[in-house]
C-alpha cells in the first residue's frame with residue numbers, strides 16, 4: 001500500500017508493458033520507484049494482446065537488417081511526420097531494451113522469421129524477422145500477483161482456456177506439418193498440471209501478451225518494487241517549471257506522492273473515452289468498437305499532461321483493427337469485441353461497403369484496412385461499417401472474429417439468436433443482400449467478380465494476395481492465389497465489420513528522450529510519456545507486428561535511462 005506524502009525517485013503511471021519495463025529498469029538503475037495502476041489488474045491492453053514487439057536490427061536477424069535499412073523503412077512509413085532523431089532513438093534502443101529484458105528481467109524474445117513487415121513494397125522493408133514473440137512464462141513464479149495479472153481473452157486461448165504462443169496458434173490454424181502433435185502436447189500439458197488444476201481452470205503457462213505482462217510483473221515481484229492496483233492518477237503536481245509528483249486516488253482517498261526525479265506516464269490512450277473519441281477521431285465512432293479492455297484507457301494521462309501545457313499530436317489516429325461484436329454466452333446482455341486480424345486474407349470471402357461494392361484489398365494490414373474504411377465512407381458517404389461475406393466452404397475452414405471454423409463449431413452449436421443478428425445466413429446471395437440491407441445486384445456483381453479473380457489468381461481491382469504480407473495470412477493449400485477463393489457454395493454468410501481499434505495513438509508530444517514537450521517545443525522538466533498516451537513514433541503507420549508494444553517498451557527504457565543519466 002502507499003501513504004499520502006510518500007516520496008520516490010520515479011512514479012510510473014500505468015502497468016502496460018511499457019510501464020512495467022520502465023519500473024524494472026528504474027529499480028535496476030538504483031532508483032526508488034512506485035508503479036500505480038488504476039484498474040484492479042496489472043497488465044492493461046498489453047496483457048491481452050498478441051505480445052509481439054517490432055525490433056529492427058534484432059540479434060536473431062544477423063546480417064539481414066541494418067540501421068540504414070531500418071531507418072529508411074521507418075522514414076518511408078512515417079512520411080516526414082516524425083523527426084529523424086526520434087526514429088533513430090527507436091532503432092538504436094529497441095534491441096538493447098530486448099537484451100536488458102532477457103538478461104536482467106528474465107523475459108526473452110524470439111524473432112518470427114516468416115512474419116513480414118506490413119508495407120512490403122516500401123524501401124527498407126523486410127520479408128520477415130523484425131517481429132519478436134515473448135517466451136512463455138510460468139505464472140506460478142508470480143506468487144499472489146498471478147491473480148492480479150489481467151487474464152487473456154478467452155478467444156485467444158484454446159477452448160477458451162489453454163494458452164498458446166503465436167507460433168503454436170499459427171501451426172494449428174495453418175495446419176503446418178506436425179500440428180496435431182502441437183495440439184496434443186498443449187492439451188496434455190494443461191490436463192496433467194494436476195496441482196494447478198486443483199486451484200484454477202486458468203492456465204499456469206502464460207503466453208502472448210500474458211507472457212509479456214506476466215514476465216515483466218514477475219520482474220517487479222522479484223525486485224520487490226512497490227506496485228498498487230486500484231490507484232488512479234488524478235493530476236500531476238508541479239513546483240515552478242518542474243513536475244514534482246502526482247495526486248493518486250485510492251480507496252476513495254486522494255494522496256499526493258512525490259517523485260524526486262520524474263513521472264513516467266504510461267497510462268494508455270483514450271479509446272475508452274466516448275467524449276474524446278467524438279472530439280478527435282474520424283466520425284462516426286464508438287468506444288464499444290474498441291477491442292481493448294473496458295474501461296481502463298480513458299485518456300487520463302493525456303488530460304493531466306495537457307493541464308500542464310503539454311502539446312498534443314496525432315489525436316485523430318488510432319491503431320485501427322476492424323472488429324465484430326460477439327455476445328457473451330455466459331453473461332446475458334453483454335458482448336465482447338473481436339478484432340479481425342487474419343480472416344480478411346483467407347480465400348473465399350470479400351468485404352463490401354453498404355452499397356455492396358468492394359473498396360480495398362481486404363488482406364492488407366488491419367490498420368490500413370481501417371484507413372480504407374474511413375476513406376471509403378468519406379468518399380461515398382455510404383456508411384462506415386461494412387460487411388464481410390463468405391460461403392459455406394469458408395465457414396467450414398476458417399475462424400471469423402471469434403466464431404470457430406464450422407468443422408470445430410458448426411452452425412447448430414451456435415446460439416440460434418446469433419443468426420441474422422451477429423452472423424447472417426441465407427440460401428442465396430440475393431437473399432443475403434436483403435437480410436443485410438445492401439443492393440442485391442451490386443453484391444451479386446462483386447461476388448461474381450471475385451469468383452473470376454479466384455480462377456485466374458489475379459485480383460485486378462485491388463491486388464489481394466499479390467504481396468508477401470497478404471500471403472502470410474493466406475491459405476497455402478489454395479491455388480493459384482492463397483488469398484483468393486470463390487464464394488459459391490450455399491449457405492452464404494455475412495458479418496458486420498466496424499471500425500474497431502486496439503488503442504488510440506495520439507497523445508502527449510515527446511522528444512527522442514521520451515520527455516513531454518510543451519507548445520513551444522520545450523521539455524516539461526520531470527515529465528515523460530510512453531505508449532499510447534504519447535504521440536506515436538510511428539505517426540499514422542503500422543510498420544509491422546509489434547509496432548505498438550515495441551515503442552512503448554523501448555521509450556520506457558529510454559525514459560528511465562534519461563532520468564538516471566545512463567545512456
Ligand code: FAD
Nearest residue numbers: 014016038044045046049050052233296531532546548549
Ligand atoms: P496499456 O497496456 O493499456 O496500459 C495502460 C494501463 O494504464 C492500463 O492498465 C490502464 O488501466 C492504466 N491506466 C489508465 N489510466 C490510468 C490512471 N489514471 N492511473 C493509473 N493507471 C491508469 N500491439 C503490439 O505491438 N503487438 C501485438 O501483438 C498486439 N496485439 C494486440 C492484440 C489485441 C487483441 C489487442 C487488443 C491489442 C494488441 N496490440 C498489440 C496493441 C497493444 O496491446 C496496445 O497498443 C498496447 O498494449 C498499449 O500499451 P500502453 O502501455 O500504452 O497501454
